[in-house]
Amino acid sequence: MFDSLSSKLTGVFSSLRSRGKLSNSDIENICTDIKSALLESDVALSVVDSFIELIREKSLAALPTLQSGTNQAQAIFEIVNAELTQILGGAARRIRIAKNPPTVIMLAGLQGAGKTTLAGKLAKFYLDQGNTPILVASDLQRPNAVTQLQVVGESVGVPVFAPEPGNGVGDPVKVAEQAIVFAKSKLYNMVIVDTAGRLGVDEELMQQAKNIRDAVKPDEILFVVDAMIGQDAVRTAKAFQDGVGFDGVVLTKLDGDARGGAALSIAELTGKPIMFSSNGEKLTDFDIFYPDRMASRILGMGDVATLAEQAKKALNNESSAKLEEKFARGDDFTLEDFLEQLEAMSKMGSMSKILGMLPGSGAMKKQIENFDESEIVRTKSIVQSMTPLERRDPKVLNGSRRARIAIGAGRKVQDVNSLVDKFSAAQKMMRQMRNGGGMPPAMAQSMGMPAGMRSGQTATHKAQQQPKKKSKSGNPAKRAAEERE
Amino acid sequence: MGIFSKFVAKLKGQSIADPLDWKTLEEELLAADLGPKLASDILKSAKEVKGNDAAAALTEILNSHLSKKSRDLSAEVLTQAILIVGVNGTGKTTSAAKLATYLKETGSSVLLGAADTFRAAAVEQLQTWGARIGVSVVSGKVGAEPAAVAFDSAVAAKDAQVKFLIIDTAGRLHNKSDLMSELGKVRRVVEKTLPIGEVLLVIDATTGQNGIAQAKIFAEAVDVTGLIVTKLDGSARGGVALAIESALDIPIKFVGTGEGSQDFAPFEPTKYLAELIND
Numbered sequence: 001m002f003d004s005l006s007s008k009l010t011g012v013f014s015s016l017r018s019r020g021k022l023s024n025s026d027i028e029n030i031c032t033d034i035k036s037a038l039l040e041s042d043v044a045l046s047v048v049d050s051f052i053e054l055i056r057e058k059s060l061a062a063l064p065t066l067q068s069g070t071n072q073a074q075a076i077f078e079i080v081n082a083e084l085t086q087i088l089g090g091a092a093r094r095i096r097i098a099k100n101p102p103t104v105i106m107l108a109g110l111q112g113a114g115k116t117t118l119a120g121k122l123a124k125f126y127l128d129q130g131n132t133p134i135l136v137a138s139d140l141q142r143p144n145a146v147t148q149l150q151v152v153g154e155s156v157g158v159p160v161f162a163p164e165p166g167n168g169v170g171d172p173v174k175v176a177e178q179a180i181v182f183a184k185s186k187l188y189n190m191v192i193v194d195t196a197g198r199l200g201v202d203e204e205l206m207q208q209a210k211n212i213r214d215a216v217k218p219d220e221i222l223f224v225v226d227a228m229i230g231q232d233a234v235r236t237a238k239a240f241q242d243g244v245g246f247d248g249v250v251l252t253k254l255d256g257d258a259r260g261g262a263a264l265s266i267a268e269l270t271g272k273p274i275m276f277s278s279n280g281e282k283l284t285d286f287d288i289f290y291p292d293r294m295a296s297r298i299l300g301m302g303d304v305a306t307l308a309e310q311a312k313k314a315l316n317n318e319s320s321a322k323l324e325e326k327f328a329r330g331d332d333f334t335l336e337d338f339l340e341q342l343e344a345m346s347k348m349g350s351m352s353k354i355l356g357m358l359p360g361s362g363a364m365k366k367q368i369e370n371f372d373e374s375e376i377v378r379t380k381s382i383v384q385s386m387t388p389l390e391r392r393d394p395k396v397l398n399g400s401r402r403a404r405i406a407i408g409a410g411r412k413v414q415d416v417n418s419l420v421d422k423f424s425a426a427q428k429m430m431r432q433m434r435n436g437g438g439m440p441p442a443m444a445q446s447m448g449m450p451a452g453m454r455s456g457q458t459a460t461h462k463a464q465q466q467p468k469k470k471s472k473s474g475n476p477a478k479r480a481a482e483e484r485e
Numbered sequence: 486m487g488i489f490s491k492f493v494a495k496l497k498g499q500s501i502a503d504p505l506d507w508k509t510l511e512e513e514l515l516a517a518d519l520g521p522k523l524a525s526d527i528l529k530s531a532k533e534v535k536g537n538d539a540a541a542a543l544t545e546i547l548n549s550h551l552s553k554k555s556r557d558l559s560a561e562v563l564t565q566a567i568l569i570v571g572v573n574g575t576g577k578t579t580s581a582a583k584l585a586t587y588l589k590e591t592g593s594s595v596l597l598g599a600a601d602t603f604r605a606a607a608v609e610q611l612q613t614w615g616a617r618i619g620v621s622v623v624s625g626k627v628g629a630e631p632a633a634v635a636f637d638s639a640v641a642a643k644d645a646q647v648k649f650l651i652i653d654t655a656g657r658l659h660n661k662s663d664l665m666s667e668l669g670k671v672r673r674v675v676e677k678t679l680p681i682g683e684v685l686l687v688i689d690a691t692t693g694q695n696g697i698a699q700a701k702i703f704a705e706a707v708d709v710t711g712l713i714v715t716k717l718d719g720s721a722r723g724g725v726a727l728a729i730e731s732a733l734d735i736p737i738k739f740v741g742t743g744e745g746s747q748d749f750a751p752f753e754p755t756k757y758l759a760e761l762i763n764d
Contacts, residue, residue: 230693
């Protein structure tokens, strides 16, 4: 998301960076460019105007204080970044946990915003943190919304409180009310209430939402909004704020290419923080919303913080410590390690998502989106068809072994060959890195990021204390290869 | 409230070319999601117009940006398939059911195909609709190959000799190329059995400028023949649909205005523009 906005702004600033001293008219030009970029991104006109005014004022004020020697474009960039972060929510806030459980979270929003899917994601998110949530089916309007919630609940392993069949039958207020009693009696500590989608102008349904609110007294009401929404975001958000009221915003469908300018508008006009973001159809495609990270992303600076966090989550400490140790010893990176890394990576989510978080990834957007995820599965199947010996030492792979592996993996011998070739090249790069080189970009693609990043750090560290690596290989062919380097 | 009401009120009895608060018009155009490009085009034409009837002049300008293609459904005589496509949450399943109701009431025989095998309970949602409106639904298992379900429904439609087969597909974001090629496959598979009369892209009226990207990529993948604009009963004016018509020449064919099976009608440009300008 925000990609066009970020690429535009990146363009504006890179043209400025090449300049020395900025003039007042440069500031005017930046403001005009930012304005048109924001408008195309569906930011409400009034928000655009006030944002531009703010940037202009602050930039002009800062201009005389900047030394002609310093990078002035950078300073303006910082101002835009800071203001963007400020509007997007200042500091991220966590959900309020009730002193007396259960904590009640109520979802509200337009039809099709993604409330039911989000309910499941929220439940999983809090379940994973050790809570005991239940889901409440208070959308009795849309055909089979109750069934949908039940399916979602089952797949995340969270009970669904659904006493009414839905499809127009039953009273959503009563269901919500009973759910609280049920949760208290069974000691569930969190209740997530899914409600029917409703339009901001529908007074009757807005009254129903109010009744649900008054019945369950939620600790948080979350307004769920589709990142693709246009200028109507302002009217709808206001209608919900005046109608049922809400404490936080959740942005959904961020995996689309909508620029999501509505996020800026809603945050600015309602003053409510965007608390979560949802970026995929899998129930784990969900995270806390980080305004600072999002601002960085808007400005094309990548989202390395999220990436690092996910890598940490996915790579369990034991395996990464083992790997680091190996590096320190100067052992070779083997196909076994490679397999482990591949498995950790699949835990982190799709490759395109991982690559998308890297700085400058906007430029290779198209390639990232078209990344063939099943390539990883194919690669894994080839490695898994090898014996432990072959994994540790690919040099033993003669023709007949390769043919056997190809049959085992259901691939062609050429596929096995190309994997082995790629692996040897990567292994060679690893050795070079350990000897003080940086991370070659090709490696990121062939080997997967977490391994690359980790070893990249290890490499610089190692380079300082041990500039030259001693060959340890007992295999003559391997030693020869090492000596050639 | 029409997007130009404030503007038109100011214009009463004046020539549109008189010096005016163009900023107001620009704001109203942008607020209706017409987008910066269409808004500035309209503004430019508006500034050139001479005459006394501002409302008529604006209608004329907007009309010139609409698609000239037919808004009727394809006149295919034999059984034809209608694919319902779009991003997640725009109202495809509801629109499929409403379109079925509309066609049934205008005297055609209809069959529904539930090819959204991905979203939880989407099949059941369509089945519930089918039972409600008295139209049979062909479905497969959850997680079944959508193209297989589409094929089965095409065969069933041909055997039953119904006039229209309406196939509901899973919501997909247009930037996911694997999902878009899956949709291409659904189309190709159906085409083997039945002519595809229409591919209708469902656009949520609340959608902003991203709607143009959606239409562009869906059109490339499955050759979209028309739009269904949903949720027009809300406060959104669906201006992005006009921007799509203007930029890509894909006509709006139907509009959805509520959750009931009757809240659906063919798009009438004259009526829509009149409401946009005067109400």
